[in-house]
Amino acid sequence: MELQQLRYVVAVAETNSFTRAAQQCRVVQSALSHQIARLERELGGKLFERTSRRVRLTPAGDAFLPAARQCLEAADRAAAEVAAAVGVVRGRLVIGLIPTIAAVDVPAALRDFRRLHPSVHVRLRVDASERLIDQVREGVIDVAFLGLPTTAEPIGVQARELATDRLVAVLSPDHPLARESVLDLRRLSGEPFVDFTAGTPGRAQSDQAFAAAGLTRDVAFEVTTPDLMAQLVGRSLGVALLPSAYAPRLAGVVTVEIRDAPLRVEYVVSRLLSRTPAASAFLALLES
Known part of the structure; x- marks a missing residue:
């Protein structure tokens, strides 16, 4: 078993493709496929199921992958430690x-x-x-x-x-509340919200703040990125809460301080x- 074979296995597992794995490893695909086949013969079991449409790990491959990653990491760390020893x-x-x-x-x-x-x-x-x-x-x-x-x-x-930061209200420039100098959660609670996916820390800090204030709100849109959040807010589809140190990076929206704002660490x-x-x-x- 060679380290290069392990690298090929990890690359195929991460890309779900022999072609992309070969490109990532900078080797011709036939050589990569040959080395993986050699390893499978040595191990006595198939690591990948291959069809004309996709490549995926077999149960044996699932069992093998974590150990392969650990071996590669150990080898890389050994080389790095030697280099660090000489500065x-x-x-x-x-x-x-x-x-x-x-x-x-x-x-x-x-x-x-x-x-x-x-x-x-x-x-x-x-x-x-x-x-x-x-x-x-x-x-x-x-x-x-x-x-x-x-x-x-x-x-x-x-x-x-x-750092610890307070969240601010993010609104479209033409929103009636955008002209306010400061808001509170009660005034915002009647607005439709654009927020992160339920269950994530980004969502939890807002949910907990409204719950602590005894308020409910309507999260009309769930997104995974703040850029998309700002785009929806900019189209007047809702309001959002984001950290005050980050919100100024967003274009096409305005921010307003919240008196009883949630905190983020x-x-x-x-x-x-x-x-x-x-x-x-x-x-x-x-x-x-």
Whole structure:
């Protein structure tokens, strides 16, 4: 069993395609298919079901994939640790973030990190806070930036609080309430809302605030990104609540302060144990 074979298996599993996996691995497809077939013969079972329309993991492939990823990660970490021992930070850094992160200028941080450590390959993943925490805990992501309501904390990860921010009302410029200097939840509760998907931390902070005030509201539209939220608000389809530090980035809408606004805490989180040299270097940069 060779590391390259494991890389091919992971690539096919992630892309659901031998063709795209070969392109990602920069190898001809016939060579990739041959190596996976060799590995399957050695293991004594098929890892993938192949049809003319799709490729998917078999039960054996599902069982094999986590161990393959762990082996590749261990090999990459071993190489990175050797490089770090002689003063060079290299390897891979996977960063997760929510779309509304505002406490850190992530592009600027990556620019500085790239200048210091050009040998590190960086991957960015945008997702919801609860899934980012899970992925950090599972070792899929090295570092994540997330936001949670004040009633929740990251569990099972190393966490550092970055900032606490109040939510503001986001409205279309022609909305009657857009001319107000300050609002409260009661005045907003009669409006249709555009909000994040139910059950996510981004939604929970607003739901909890209205519930605590004894108010109900109509969430007419559920979306997954703040940009889409702003587009719907800009078309006068509803109002929204977003962090005050992030909302000014949105075009075509106005923001109004909320007197009894919900709060959002931003965190940077990482693994509890065995951080890679690249992750440690990135976290050190954030603290400098």
